[in-house]
Amino acid sequence: MNTYIDIGINLTNKQFNNEHDEIINRALDNGVEHMILTGTSVRGSKESADIAEGYPEILFSTAGIHPHDAKSFNDHSSKELRDLLRLSHVVAVGECGLDFDRDFSPRPAQEKCYRAQLELAIETDKPLFLHERSAFKKFNEITDEFLSSIPEAVVHCFTGTLEEAKIYLDKGFYLGFTGAISDERRFKHLEDVIRYIPLDRMMIETDAPFMLPKNVSSRNQNRRNEPAFLPYVAQTIARLKKISISEVAEETTEVARKFFKV
8 A cells, every 4th residue: 555644634624523534544544644733823733743643654644734823922931932833842933824705814023923833944954834925025035034044845835827836946945736736727837847847846734624636536525524535645756747647656755754754
């Protein structure tokens, strides 16, 4: 069986309440050996770390503040995140970045919060799990201020253009891909991105319970996404690149293993 690492799941989402064992076991049954729980606030990062601690060597987590929650950032936030990042199973800083599509937090608050987390990544020497939506120019302006010092970084759930992808690759970043790549209506342009990006700069994720792959069988189409469906993301990459799914699984797993040190 092919094996995979899901670099981004939102296991603290209420859609998964009281189902953690079932979700994880289904993922393991489908070859998803490791899952990284996404921290999107101080509280959520603590919850993710607590859940991951209960499944050693299977679950890991990140610690960060999503731009939607940037308005919650205060003088104590960096210390609380730093304390979490001292834990061996907390493997990255994030989810952090900018989101000017929804503007759930004021843009100045987002920018301040993002800068603080870039500094935290430098201090703790842990990789970055990045989010950018409708904010490419400002996101890169801020990132470039720290580029010479930050550790490795992955732009998760990438849905941007090929030109944007090339700019991230030039910075040395990795790109994370979700079920969005199978959505030929909304994200047809990602086909060219997938064909261009080399496998050794690519990771895969479900972003569960969101981003259900379109190629999941019809009997599951009304269900939420979950890490057991990660092979469908790999399947789409294999089809677009005209390579075997085994090659996609092997390469993306190795990239994620090295990046997150799991």
